[in-house]
Amino acid sequence: MTKFLASIKNEYEALEVRKANIDIIDLKAINDGALGFVGKNIMTNVRQLLSSHTISVTIGNDKNPNNCTTINNIKYAISSRIDYIKIGLFENKYVHEHHKLLQKIDFQNTNPICVMFADKEFNLEVAKKISSIGYKGIMIDTCNKNGISTTQLLPNHLIEEFVRQMKKRNIFCGLSGSLNFSDIKKLKSLNPDFLGFRGLVCINGNDRDEISLDLLNQVSLEIAKH
Numbered sequence: 001m002t003k004f005l006a007s008i009k010n011e012y013e014a015l016e017v018r019k020a021n022i023d024i025i026d027l028k029a030i031n032d033g034a035l036g037f038v039g040k041n042i043m044t045n046v047r048q049l050l051s052s053h054t055i056s057v058t059i060g061n062d063k064n065p066n067n068c069t070t071i072n073n074i075k076y077a078i079s080s081r082i083d084y085i086k087i088g089l090f091e092n093k094y095v096h097e098h099h100k101l102l103q104k105i106d107f108q109n110t111n112p113i114c115v116m117f118a119d120k121e122f123n124l125e126v127a128k129k130i131s132s133i134g135y136k137g138i139m140i141d142t143c144n145k146n147g148i149s150t151t152q153l154l155p156n157h158l159i160e161e162f163v164r165q166m167k168k169r170n171i172f173c174g175l176s177g178s179l180n181f182s183d184i185k186k187l188k189s190l191n192p193d194f195l196g197f198r199g200l201v202c203i204n205g206n207d208r209d210e211i212s213l214d215l216l217n218q219v220s221l222e223i224a225k226h
């Protein structure tokens with residue numbers, strides 16, 4: 001079953017969405033690049049407010065995540081019982097640094113997810129390699145939040161093959177990146193583990209600033225019916 005991931009930015013939005021039918025609530029600094037880290041205080045507060053929810057956290061925009069600050073933030077997220085940690089592969093040449101990072105950390109019950117970008121040299125062979133270095137999941141997103149979607153950037157057969165290869169390897173996989181209502185039926189038919197949204201569930205999708213409970217419920221129903 002394909003799950004619904006929705007991104008929120010702070011405690012106020014956590015209160016707004018806690019009664020919505022969202023499978024994974026993703027915590028992200030919306031105005032800080034693709035994978036901005038909200039900071040320890042917001043993460044702690046949201047985890048307390050949403051104690052029974054599944055939560056993911058984006059961990060920052062460093063091209064090389066194998067650094068002291070990122071490692072410290074990851075360890076804090078693990079201690080805070082965050083379910084998924086999303087780490088970006090911004091350049092393929094840093095795959096070896098991701099491998100080193102994963103070897104350093106005891107993730108316990110937290111699952112590290114690699115985020116690859118449809119608009120940043122996405123390569124299926126690299127995705128296969130990533131699946132073997134310790135990540136529990138891989139998702140495709142867009143790095144530039146300019147309204148151009150993953151489905152516009154990548155051909156359907158490549159997205160389909162990505163999902164197939166991840167399923168073959170028992171790797172949790174997701175699709176995100178400026179997705180529209182029209183994308184949901186097509187992408188759900190590929191059977192990814194989740195579809196992720198921010199802009200589509202905001203009152204003004206272009207600025208991605210203010211989340212809408214009504215739009216959240218519309219997306220949830222759309223995912224459920226296909």
